[in-house]
Amino acid sequence: MKVGDHLSRPFITLISGLIALPGCTAVGPNLGQYSDSKYVPPEIVIVTPTIESASHSDIIDFEVNLTNAFDVNIDASQVFILDGGGGPCLIEVFDGTNLTQLKIRLVNCLGHGLVAIDVAGEQIKNLGGMSARPSNRSYGVWIRNGSICPDGYIPIPGNTEYGTSGGFCVMKYEARARDDATSQIVEFGCGGTGRHCSSIPQAISDWSVENPATPVSVARALPWRMITKVQAISECQSLNSELTADDIINDSNNDGTYDLITNDEWQTIARNIEVVASNWKEKLIGHVATGQGGSNDNRLNRGHTKSDSKFQILVASASVADREACIYTYAYYSQNWENAFCPGEGEGWHIQKRTHLLSNGYKIWDFSGNNFEYVRDSSLGSYGPSATIRELQLSTHSNELSLSGGLTSTARSAKDQFGPDLAYNDESHADIMGYGLGYANLDSNVGVDIIRGGSYSSTEYAGVFSVGLSSQPYKGSGNVGFRCVYRP
Ligand SMILES: [Ca+2]
Ligand SMILES: [Ca+2]
Numbered sequence: 001m002k003v004g005d006h007l008s009r010p011f012i013t014l015i016s017g018l019i020a021l022p023g024c025t026a027v028g029p030n031l032g033q034y035s036d037s038k039y040v041p042p043e044i045v046i047v048t049p050t051i052e053s054a055s056h057s058d059i060i061d062f063e064v065n066l067t068n069a070f071d072v073n074i075d076a077s078q079v080f081i082l083d084g085g086g087g088p089c090l091i092e093v094f095d096g097t098n099l100t101q102l103k104i105r106l107v108n109c110l111g112h113g114l115v116a117i118d119v120a121g122e123q124i125k126n127l128g129g130m131s132a133r134p135s136n137r138s139y140g141v142w143i144r145n146g147s148i149c150p151d152g153y154i155p156i157p158g159n160t161e162y163g164t165s166g167g168f169c170v171m172k173y174e175a176r177a178r179d180d181a182t183s184q185i186v187e188f189g190c191g192g193t194g195r196h197c198s199s200i201p202q203a204i205s206d207w208s209v210e211n212p213a214t215p216v217s218v219a220r221a222l223p224w225r226m227i228t229k230v231q232a233i234s235e236c237q238s239l240n241s242e243l244t245a246d247d248i249i250n251d252s253n254n255d256g257t258y259d260l261i262t263n264d265e266w267q268t269i270a271r272n273i274e275v276v277a278s279n280w281k282e283k284l285i286g287h288v289a290t291g292q293g294g295s296n297d298n299r300l301n302r303g304h305t306k307s308d309s310k311f312q313i314l315v316a317s318a319s320v321a322d323r324e325a326c327i328y329t330y331a332y333y334s335q336n337w338e339n340a341f342c343p344g345e346g347e348g349w350h351i352q353k354r355t356h357l358l359s360n361g362y363k364i365w366d367f368s369g370n371n372f373e374y375v376r377d378s379s380l381g382s383y384g385p386s387a388t389i390r391e392l393q394l395s396t397h398s399n400e401l402s403l404s405g406g407l408t409s410t411a412r413s414a415k416d417q418f419g420p421d422l423a424y425n426d427e428s429h430a431d432i433m434g435y436g437l438g439y440a441n442l443d444s445n446v447g448v449d450i451i452r453g454g455s456y457s458s459t460e461y462a463g464v465f466s467v468g469l470s471s472q473p474y475k476g477s478g479n480v481g482f483r484c485v486y487r488p
Protein backbone atom coordinates (compact mmCIF):
# COMPACT_ATOMS: atom_id res chain seq x y z
CA MET A 1 0.00 0.00 0.00
CA LYS A 2 1.00 3.58 -0.49
CA VAL A 3 0.05 4.77 2.92
CA GLY A 4 3.42 6.00 4.05
CA ASP A 5 3.37 8.95 1.73
CA HIS A 6 0.54 10.47 3.66
CA LEU A 7 1.81 9.65 7.04
CA SER A 8 5.13 11.27 6.48
CA ARG A 9 3.40 14.60 6.10
CA PRO A 10 3.40 17.04 8.99
CA PHE A 11 1.03 16.21 11.80
CA ILE A 12 -1.45 18.99 11.22
CA THR A 13 -1.73 18.18 7.55
CA LEU A 14 -2.51 14.58 8.30
CA ILE A 15 -5.24 15.48 10.74
CA SER A 16 -6.90 17.90 8.39
CA GLY A 17 -6.58 15.38 5.60
CA LEU A 18 -8.49 12.75 7.47
CA ILE A 19 -11.32 15.05 8.38
CA ALA A 20 -11.28 17.09 5.22
CA LEU A 21 -14.62 18.30 4.02
CA PRO A 22 -15.83 17.17 0.61
CA GLY A 23 -13.95 18.92 -2.11
CA CYS A 24 -11.26 20.13 0.24
CA THR A 25 -7.78 18.77 0.30
CA ALA A 26 -5.08 18.37 2.86
CA VAL A 27 -2.52 20.31 0.87
CA GLY A 28 -3.53 23.45 -0.92
CA PRO A 29 -0.82 25.59 -2.39
CA ASN A 30 -2.14 28.97 -3.43
CA LEU A 31 -1.51 28.71 -7.15
CA GLY A 32 -2.79 32.15 -8.10
CA GLN A 33 -0.74 33.74 -10.83
CA TYR A 34 1.61 30.74 -10.88
CA SER A 35 -1.11 28.27 -11.86
CA ASP A 36 0.64 27.46 -15.13
CA SER A 37 4.06 27.46 -13.63
CA LYS A 38 6.42 24.62 -14.18
CA TYR A 39 7.64 25.16 -10.67
CA VAL A 40 4.37 24.28 -8.93
CA PRO A 41 3.73 20.55 -8.68
CA PRO A 42 0.37 19.24 -9.85
CA GLU A 43 -2.23 18.55 -7.22
CA ILE A 44 -4.52 15.50 -7.13
CA VAL A 45 -7.86 15.69 -5.33
CA ILE A 46 -10.15 12.69 -5.12
CA VAL A 47 -13.72 13.93 -4.97
CA THR A 48 -16.15 12.51 -2.43
CA PRO A 49 -17.91 9.51 -4.01
CA THR A 50 -21.63 9.85 -4.56
CA ILE A 51 -22.47 6.74 -2.54
CA GLU A 52 -21.70 6.08 1.11
CA SER A 53 -22.30 2.34 1.03
CA ALA A 54 -22.41 -0.38 -1.59
CA SER A 55 -23.27 -4.02 -2.01
CA HIS A 56 -20.86 -6.47 -3.65
CA SER A 57 -22.43 -5.86 -7.04
CA ASP A 58 -22.34 -2.06 -6.90
CA ILE A 59 -19.78 0.11 -8.66
CA ILE A 60 -18.06 2.92 -6.80
CA ASP A 61 -16.81 5.87 -8.82
CA PHE A 62 -14.26 8.39 -7.62
CA GLU A 63 -13.76 11.44 -9.82
CA VAL A 64 -10.28 12.91 -9.71
CA ASN A 65 -9.59 16.61 -10.07
CA LEU A 66 -6.15 17.69 -11.25
CA THR A 67 -4.63 21.12 -10.86
CA ASN A 68 -1.61 22.38 -12.81
CA ALA A 69 -1.19 19.02 -14.55
CA PHE A 70 0.18 18.80 -18.08
CA ASP A 71 0.93 15.12 -18.61
CA VAL A 72 -1.12 12.32 -17.07
CA ASN A 73 -0.73 8.57 -17.43
CA ILE A 74 -2.61 6.73 -14.70
CA ASP A 75 -3.43 3.05 -14.62
CA ALA A 76 -4.51 0.72 -11.82
CA SER A 77 -0.97 0.24 -10.61
CA GLN A 78 -0.93 3.81 -9.32
CA VAL A 79 -4.18 3.46 -7.39
CA PHE A 80 -4.02 2.11 -3.86
CA ILE A 81 -6.89 0.66 -1.89
CA LEU A 82 -7.02 1.35 1.83
CA ASP A 83 -8.84 -1.74 2.97
CA GLY A 84 -10.88 -1.26 6.11
CA GLY A 85 -12.56 -4.64 5.68
CA GLY A 86 -14.49 -3.93 2.48
CA GLY A 87 -11.88 -5.32 0.13
CA PRO A 88 -10.55 -6.89 -1.94
CA CYS A 89 -11.84 -4.87 -4.91
CA LEU A 90 -10.92 -4.62 -8.57
CA ILE A 91 -9.65 -1.23 -9.75
CA GLU A 92 -10.61 0.25 -13.12
CA VAL A 93 -9.22 3.54 -14.41
CA PHE A 94 -11.13 5.59 -16.98
CA ASP A 95 -9.51 8.23 -19.16
CA GLY A 96 -6.19 7.69 -17.46
CA THR A 97 -4.47 10.12 -19.81
CA ASN A 98 -7.18 12.78 -19.71
CA LEU A 99 -6.44 15.94 -17.75
CA THR A 100 -10.06 16.72 -16.94
CA GLN A 101 -11.99 13.45 -16.94
CA LEU A 102 -9.88 11.04 -14.93
CA LYS A 103 -12.09 8.62 -12.99
CA ILE A 104 -11.33 5.63 -10.79
CA ARG A 105 -13.85 2.86 -10.29
CA LEU A 106 -13.92 0.06 -7.73
CA VAL A 107 -15.92 -3.07 -8.60
CA ASN A 108 -16.40 -6.50 -7.06
CA CYS A 109 -15.55 -5.38 -3.54
CA LEU A 110 -16.05 -8.60 -1.64
CA GLY A 111 -15.63 -7.78 2.05
CA HIS A 112 -17.64 -6.07 4.73
CA GLY A 113 -16.35 -2.74 5.92
CA LEU A 114 -14.73 0.36 4.52
CA VAL A 115 -12.66 0.91 1.41
CA ALA A 116 -10.95 4.12 0.42
CA ILE A 117 -8.36 4.94 -2.22
CA ASP A 118 -5.45 7.19 -2.89
CA VAL A 119 -3.41 7.84 -6.02
CA ALA A 120 0.34 8.06 -6.49
CA GLY A 121 1.68 11.22 -8.07
CA GLU A 122 4.67 10.06 -10.09
CA GLN A 123 2.77 9.75 -13.37
CA ILE A 124 1.05 13.12 -13.13
CA LYS A 125 3.44 15.90 -14.21
CA ASN A 126 3.38 19.62 -14.76
CA LEU A 127 4.75 21.53 -17.73
CA GLY A 128 8.24 21.27 -16.33
CA GLY A 129 8.08 17.52 -15.76
CA MET A 130 7.61 17.87 -12.00
CA SER A 131 5.54 15.05 -10.45
CA ALA A 132 2.56 15.53 -8.20
CA ARG A 133 2.54 14.61 -4.57
CA PRO A 134 0.26 11.69 -3.65
CA SER A 135 -3.42 12.49 -3.64
CA ASN A 136 -5.58 13.05 -0.61
CA ARG A 137 -7.17 9.95 0.82
CA SER A 138 -10.71 9.54 -0.42
CA TYR A 139 -13.68 9.20 1.83
CA GLY A 140 -14.39 5.61 2.79
CA VAL A 141 -17.33 3.71 1.31
CA TRP A 142 -19.02 0.96 3.25
CA ILE A 143 -19.18 -2.41 1.54
CA ARG A 144 -21.97 -4.69 2.76
CA ASN A 145 -21.76 -8.46 2.50
CA GLY A 146 -25.44 -8.94 3.14
CA SER A 147 -24.81 -8.84 6.86
CA ILE A 148 -27.72 -8.14 9.13
CA CYS A 149 -25.76 -5.27 10.63
CA PRO A 150 -26.29 -1.62 9.68
CA ASP A 151 -23.51 0.35 8.00
CA GLY A 152 -20.65 0.95 10.38
CA TYR A 153 -21.70 -1.87 12.69
CA ILE A 154 -20.05 -5.29 12.95
CA PRO A 155 -21.62 -8.60 14.00
CA ILE A 156 -20.75 -10.03 17.41
CA PRO A 157 -21.04 -13.76 18.19
CA GLY A 158 -23.39 -14.40 21.11
CA ASN A 159 -22.54 -15.64 24.59
CA THR A 160 -25.23 -17.57 26.46
CA GLU A 161 -23.74 -16.64 29.82
CA TYR A 162 -24.67 -13.01 29.17
CA GLY A 163 -28.04 -13.60 27.54
CA THR A 164 -26.76 -12.59 24.11
CA SER A 165 -26.87 -16.01 22.46
CA GLY A 166 -28.45 -14.72 19.26
CA GLY A 167 -25.60 -12.31 18.70
CA PHE A 168 -25.94 -8.62 17.96
CA CYS A 169 -24.28 -5.79 16.05
CA VAL A 170 -22.08 -3.08 17.54
CA MET A 171 -20.52 0.13 16.26
CA LYS A 172 -17.07 -0.62 14.87
CA TYR A 173 -15.89 2.77 16.17
CA GLU A 174 -16.82 4.87 19.18
CA ALA A 175 -19.88 6.91 18.19
CA ARG A 176 -19.32 10.06 16.15
CA ALA A 177 -21.83 12.90 15.98
CA ARG A 178 -23.42 13.72 12.64
CA ASP A 179 -24.93 17.18 12.75
CA ASP A 180 -28.64 16.96 11.94
CA ALA A 181 -28.70 20.37 10.24
CA THR A 182 -25.66 19.99 7.99
CA SER A 183 -25.30 16.17 7.80
CA GLN A 184 -21.58 16.68 8.44
CA ILE A 185 -19.65 14.73 11.04
CA VAL A 186 -18.89 17.08 13.95
CA GLU A 187 -15.13 17.51 13.73
CA PHE A 188 -14.28 17.65 17.43
CA GLY A 189 -17.16 15.51 18.61
CA CYS A 190 -18.01 17.84 21.44
CA GLY A 191 -19.44 21.04 20.04
CA GLY A 192 -16.28 22.85 21.08
CA THR A 193 -13.33 23.95 19.06
CA GLY A 194 -10.55 21.86 20.50
CA ARG A 195 -9.58 18.37 21.39
CA HIS A 196 -10.11 19.27 25.05
CA CYS A 197 -13.61 20.57 24.35
CA SER A 198 -12.25 23.43 26.39
CA SER A 199 -14.59 26.05 24.97
CA ILE A 200 -17.57 24.26 26.48
CA PRO A 201 -18.52 25.23 30.01
CA GLN A 202 -18.32 22.16 32.21
CA ALA A 203 -21.87 22.89 33.34
CA ILE A 204 -23.11 21.85 29.90
CA SER A 205 -23.60 18.12 29.98
CA ASP A 206 -25.08 17.58 26.57
CA TRP A 207 -24.10 20.10 23.92
CA SER A 208 -26.06 18.07 21.38
CA VAL A 209 -29.34 18.93 23.05
CA GLU A 210 -28.90 22.47 21.69
CA ASN A 211 -27.16 21.25 18.52
CA PRO A 212 -29.04 18.11 17.48
CA ALA A 213 -26.94 15.28 16.10
CA THR A 214 -27.22 11.60 15.24
CA PRO A 215 -24.79 8.88 16.33
CA VAL A 216 -22.89 7.19 13.50
CA SER A 217 -19.96 4.78 13.35
CA VAL A 218 -17.23 6.19 11.12
CA ALA A 219 -13.45 6.42 11.39
CA ARG A 220 -13.03 10.13 10.72
CA ALA A 221 -13.36 12.95 13.26
CA LEU A 222 -13.18 12.74 17.02
CA PRO A 223 -15.66 10.69 19.03
CA TRP A 224 -18.82 12.19 20.47
CA ARG A 225 -18.14 13.45 23.98
CA MET A 226 -19.65 15.93 26.45
CA ILE A 227 -22.69 13.73 26.85
CA THR A 228 -24.47 12.11 29.78
CA LYS A 229 -25.42 8.46 29.89
CA VAL A 230 -29.10 9.38 29.82
CA GLN A 231 -28.55 11.34 26.62
CA ALA A 232 -26.36 8.59 25.12
CA ILE A 233 -29.23 6.12 25.62
CA SER A 234 -31.60 8.62 24.03
CA GLU A 235 -29.28 9.16 21.05
CA CYS A 236 -28.82 5.45 20.34
CA GLN A 237 -32.55 4.83 20.73
CA SER A 238 -33.34 7.72 18.39
CA LEU A 239 -32.21 5.43 15.55
CA ASN A 240 -35.28 3.23 16.04
CA SER A 241 -38.48 3.49 14.02
CA GLU A 242 -40.62 3.19 17.16
CA LEU A 243 -41.31 6.31 19.22
CA THR A 244 -41.96 5.19 22.80
CA ALA A 245 -39.47 3.55 25.13
CA ASP A 246 -41.59 0.44 25.61
CA ASP A 247 -42.16 0.01 21.88
CA ILE A 248 -38.44 0.45 21.23
CA ILE A 249 -37.32 -2.20 23.71
CA ASN A 250 -40.15 -4.57 22.68
CA ASP A 251 -39.32 -3.94 19.00
CA SER A 252 -43.00 -3.49 18.21
CA ASN A 253 -42.22 -2.75 14.54
CA ASN A 254 -40.17 -5.94 14.32
CA ASP A 255 -37.26 -4.15 12.66
CA GLY A 256 -34.60 -4.63 15.32
CA THR A 257 -33.53 -2.37 18.15
CA TYR A 258 -30.84 0.29 18.47
CA ASP A 259 -29.68 0.95 22.00
CA LEU A 260 -26.71 1.96 24.12
CA ILE A 261 -24.51 -1.08 24.71
CA THR A 262 -25.27 -2.98 27.94
CA ASN A 263 -22.69 -4.37 30.32
CA ASP A 264 -23.69 -7.88 29.21
CA GLU A 265 -22.98 -6.94 25.61
CA TRP A 266 -19.67 -5.35 26.61
CA GLN A 267 -18.69 -8.58 28.37
CA THR A 268 -19.73 -10.61 25.33
CA ILE A 269 -17.29 -8.62 23.21
CA ALA A 270 -14.47 -8.45 25.76
CA ARG A 271 -14.55 -12.20 26.42
CA ASN A 272 -14.57 -12.87 22.69
CA ILE A 273 -11.48 -10.69 22.30
CA GLU A 274 -9.90 -12.59 25.18
CA VAL A 275 -9.99 -15.94 23.37
CA VAL A 276 -8.62 -14.76 20.02
CA ALA A 277 -4.92 -15.60 20.05
CA SER A 278 -3.71 -12.83 17.76
CA ASN A 279 -4.92 -10.17 20.22
CA TRP A 280 -2.20 -11.38 22.59
CA LYS A 281 1.41 -10.30 22.36
CA GLU A 282 2.66 -13.86 22.09
CA LYS A 283 -0.27 -15.14 20.01
CA LEU A 284 -1.13 -17.47 22.86
CA ILE A 285 -4.43 -17.22 24.68
CA GLY A 286 -4.50 -16.45 28.34
CA HIS A 287 -2.31 -17.71 31.08
CA VAL A 288 0.97 -18.58 29.47
CA ALA A 289 3.45 -17.74 32.18
CA THR A 290 7.01 -18.94 31.89
CA GLY A 291 7.06 -22.71 31.64
CA GLN A 292 3.60 -22.91 30.10
CA GLY A 293 4.56 -22.15 26.55
CA GLY A 294 5.09 -18.41 26.74
CA SER A 295 6.67 -15.83 28.98
CA ASN A 296 5.08 -13.76 31.71
CA ASP A 297 5.17 -10.85 29.32
CA ASN A 298 2.15 -12.05 27.36
CA ARG A 299 -0.72 -9.56 27.39
CA LEU A 300 -3.66 -8.07 25.53
CA ASN A 301 -3.17 -4.78 23.72
CA ARG A 302 -4.58 -1.71 25.46
CA GLY A 303 -5.01 0.68 22.54
CA HIS A 304 -4.53 4.45 22.54
CA THR A 305 -3.89 4.98 26.24
CA LYS A 306 -0.89 7.27 26.62
CA SER A 307 -1.34 11.02 26.34
CA ASP A 308 1.63 13.28 25.98
CA SER A 309 1.94 17.04 26.00
CA LYS A 310 4.95 17.17 23.67
CA PHE A 311 3.04 15.46 20.89
CA GLN A 312 -0.31 16.92 21.96
CA ILE A 313 -1.75 13.45 22.11
CA LEU A 314 -5.34 13.38 23.27
CA VAL A 315 -8.45 11.65 22.03
CA ALA A 316 -8.02 10.64 18.39
CA SER A 317 -9.84 9.83 15.18
CA ALA A 318 -9.35 6.39 13.65
CA SER A 319 -8.24 5.18 10.21
CA VAL A 320 -10.46 3.77 7.51
CA ALA A 321 -7.72 1.17 7.03
CA ASP A 322 -7.73 -1.39 9.83
CA ARG A 323 -4.11 -2.10 9.02
CA GLU A 324 -3.19 1.35 10.38
CA ALA A 325 -4.04 0.21 13.88
CA CYS A 326 -1.27 2.13 15.67
CA ILE A 327 -2.27 5.49 14.20
CA TYR A 328 -2.15 8.57 16.48
CA THR A 329 -0.80 6.63 19.43
CA TYR A 330 2.13 7.72 21.56
CA ALA A 331 4.22 4.97 20.01
CA TYR A 332 3.37 6.20 16.52
CA TYR A 333 4.51 9.76 17.24
CA SER A 334 7.38 9.15 19.61
CA GLN A 335 8.97 6.40 17.54
CA ASN A 336 8.42 8.30 14.32
CA TRP A 337 7.23 5.29 12.37
CA GLU A 338 7.05 5.64 8.61
CA ASN A 339 3.46 4.48 8.60
CA ALA A 340 0.74 3.74 11.11
CA PHE A 341 1.10 -0.04 10.99
CA CYS A 342 1.82 -1.75 14.27
CA PRO A 343 5.19 -3.52 14.15
CA GLY A 344 5.56 -7.22 13.44
CA GLU A 345 4.29 -9.80 11.04
CA GLY A 346 0.79 -9.93 9.65
CA GLU A 347 -1.23 -7.07 11.04
CA GLY A 348 1.39 -6.51 13.71
CA TRP A 349 1.01 -6.04 17.44
CA HIS A 350 1.86 -3.32 19.94
CA ILE A 351 0.55 -2.60 23.42
CA GLN A 352 -1.00 0.57 21.96
CA LYS A 353 -2.60 -1.18 18.98
CA ARG A 354 -6.12 0.22 18.69
CA THR A 355 -7.96 -2.68 17.08
CA HIS A 356 -8.98 -6.06 18.44
CA LEU A 357 -9.87 -9.06 16.32
CA LEU A 358 -13.08 -10.97 17.03
CA SER A 359 -13.51 -14.70 16.54
CA ASN A 360 -15.64 -14.09 13.43
CA GLY A 361 -12.87 -12.13 11.68
CA TYR A 362 -14.26 -8.63 12.24
CA LYS A 363 -12.23 -5.92 13.92
CA ILE A 364 -13.35 -3.36 16.46
CA TRP A 365 -11.61 -0.04 17.14
CA ASP A 366 -10.83 1.54 20.52
CA PHE A 367 -12.65 -1.04 22.62
CA SER A 368 -9.80 -0.34 25.01
CA GLY A 369 -8.59 3.25 25.26
CA ASN A 370 -9.29 6.50 23.40
CA ASN A 371 -12.58 7.30 25.21
CA PHE A 372 -14.16 5.75 28.23
CA GLU A 373 -17.53 4.35 27.14
CA TYR A 374 -20.81 4.21 29.00
CA VAL A 375 -22.77 1.02 29.37
CA ARG A 376 -26.50 1.20 30.08
CA ASP A 377 -26.29 -0.38 33.49
CA SER A 378 -25.90 1.02 37.00
CA SER A 379 -24.43 -0.93 39.91
CA LEU A 380 -26.35 -1.70 43.07
CA GLY A 381 -23.74 -2.49 45.71
CA SER A 382 -20.15 -3.13 46.66
CA TYR A 383 -18.14 -5.72 44.77
CA GLY A 384 -15.13 -5.13 46.98
CA PRO A 385 -12.18 -2.75 46.86
CA SER A 386 -10.72 -1.36 43.67
CA ALA A 387 -8.29 -3.85 42.19
CA THR A 388 -6.66 -4.99 39.01
CA ILE A 389 -8.95 -6.97 36.74
CA ARG A 390 -6.73 -9.97 37.34
CA GLU A 391 -7.43 -9.75 41.07
CA LEU A 392 -11.21 -9.89 40.65
CA GLN A 393 -10.87 -13.66 40.75
CA LEU A 394 -9.71 -13.50 44.40
CA SER A 395 -11.87 -14.17 47.45
CA THR A 396 -11.84 -10.43 48.24
CA HIS A 397 -14.34 -10.04 45.40
CA SER A 398 -16.76 -12.89 45.94
CA ASN A 399 -19.91 -10.78 46.49
CA GLU A 400 -22.52 -11.64 43.92
CA LEU A 401 -24.59 -8.66 42.83
CA SER A 402 -26.82 -7.71 39.94
CA LEU A 403 -26.75 -4.56 37.83
CA SER A 404 -29.79 -2.49 36.93
CA GLY A 405 -30.69 -0.78 33.70
CA GLY A 406 -29.52 -3.46 31.30
CA LEU A 407 -31.60 -6.22 29.77
CA THR A 408 -30.79 -8.85 32.39
CA SER A 409 -30.24 -8.63 36.14
CA THR A 410 -28.28 -11.80 36.90
CA ALA A 411 -26.33 -11.63 40.14
CA ARG A 412 -22.65 -12.27 39.51
CA SER A 413 -19.28 -11.92 41.15
CA ALA A 414 -17.08 -9.02 40.10
CA LYS A 415 -15.05 -11.33 37.88
CA ASP A 416 -18.11 -12.48 35.97
CA GLN A 417 -19.71 -9.05 35.90
CA PHE A 418 -16.60 -7.26 34.62
CA GLY A 419 -13.73 -9.70 34.20
CA PRO A 420 -12.29 -12.33 31.89
CA ASP A 421 -13.39 -15.90 31.36
CA LEU A 422 -10.11 -17.57 32.25
CA ALA A 423 -8.19 -17.36 35.51
CA TYR A 424 -4.95 -15.40 35.47
CA ASN A 425 -2.84 -16.57 38.35
CA ASP A 426 0.69 -15.35 37.80
CA GLU A 427 1.15 -12.61 40.38
CA SER A 428 4.64 -11.87 39.10
CA HIS A 429 3.38 -10.96 35.68
CA ALA A 430 5.47 -8.30 33.99
CA ASP A 431 2.45 -6.12 33.27
CA ILE A 432 1.79 -3.92 36.29
CA MET A 433 -1.95 -4.56 36.01
CA GLY A 434 -1.53 -8.15 34.94
CA TYR A 435 -1.88 -9.32 31.35
CA GLY A 436 -3.08 -5.98 29.98
CA LEU A 437 -6.56 -6.73 31.30
CA GLY A 438 -6.92 -3.36 33.00
CA TYR A 439 -8.20 -2.05 36.31
CA ALA A 440 -11.50 -2.08 38.20
CA ASN A 441 -12.30 1.18 39.96
CA LEU A 442 -14.97 -0.01 42.37
CA ASP A 443 -14.66 2.69 45.03
CA SER A 444 -18.27 3.70 45.14
CA ASN A 445 -20.75 1.23 46.57
CA VAL A 446 -23.54 2.26 44.26
CA GLY A 447 -22.59 3.47 40.81
CA VAL A 448 -25.07 5.39 38.72
CA ASP A 449 -22.67 5.37 35.78
CA ILE A 450 -20.46 2.51 34.67
CA ILE A 451 -17.72 3.29 32.19
CA ARG A 452 -15.58 0.67 30.48
CA GLY A 453 -12.32 0.30 28.63
CA GLY A 454 -10.21 3.24 29.84
CA SER A 455 -9.25 6.35 27.91
CA TYR A 456 -6.37 7.96 26.02
CA SER A 457 -4.68 8.87 29.30
CA SER A 458 -5.37 5.73 31.33
CA THR A 459 -2.03 4.00 30.57
CA GLU A 460 -1.89 0.62 32.32
CA TYR A 461 -5.31 1.17 33.87
CA ALA A 462 -6.96 0.71 30.48
CA GLY A 463 -7.93 -2.64 29.01
CA VAL A 464 -10.90 -4.24 27.34
CA PHE A 465 -12.17 -5.29 30.79
CA SER A 466 -11.42 -2.03 32.61
CA VAL A 467 -14.36 -0.69 34.53
CA GLY A 468 -15.13 2.40 36.57
CA LEU A 469 -18.14 2.81 38.84
CA SER A 470 -19.17 6.36 39.60
CA SER A 471 -21.64 7.36 42.28
CA GLN A 472 -22.31 10.63 40.43
CA PRO A 473 -23.37 10.92 36.79
CA TYR A 474 -20.63 12.09 34.46
CA LYS A 475 -21.44 15.59 33.26
CA GLY A 476 -19.72 17.24 30.38
CA SER A 477 -16.75 14.93 30.26
CA GLY A 478 -14.25 15.33 27.46
CA ASN A 479 -13.05 11.74 27.72
CA VAL A 480 -16.29 9.77 28.06
CA GLY A 481 -18.09 8.65 24.92
CA PHE A 482 -20.37 5.79 23.95
CA ARG A 483 -21.10 3.07 21.45
CA CYS A 484 -24.48 1.90 20.17
CA VAL A 485 -25.61 -1.65 19.44
CA TYR A 486 -28.23 -2.96 17.04
CA ARG A 487 -30.11 -6.08 18.09
CA PRO A 488 -31.60 -7.71 14.97
CA1 LIG B 1 -30.11 13.18 18.18
CA1 LIG C 1 -37.54 -1.69 16.27
Ligand SMILES: [Ca+2]
Pocket residue numbers: 174366367368369370371372373453454
Ligand atom coordinates in the same frame (compact mmCIF):
# COMPACT_ATOMS: atom_id res chain seq x y z
CA1 LIG D 1 -12.92 3.28 24.01
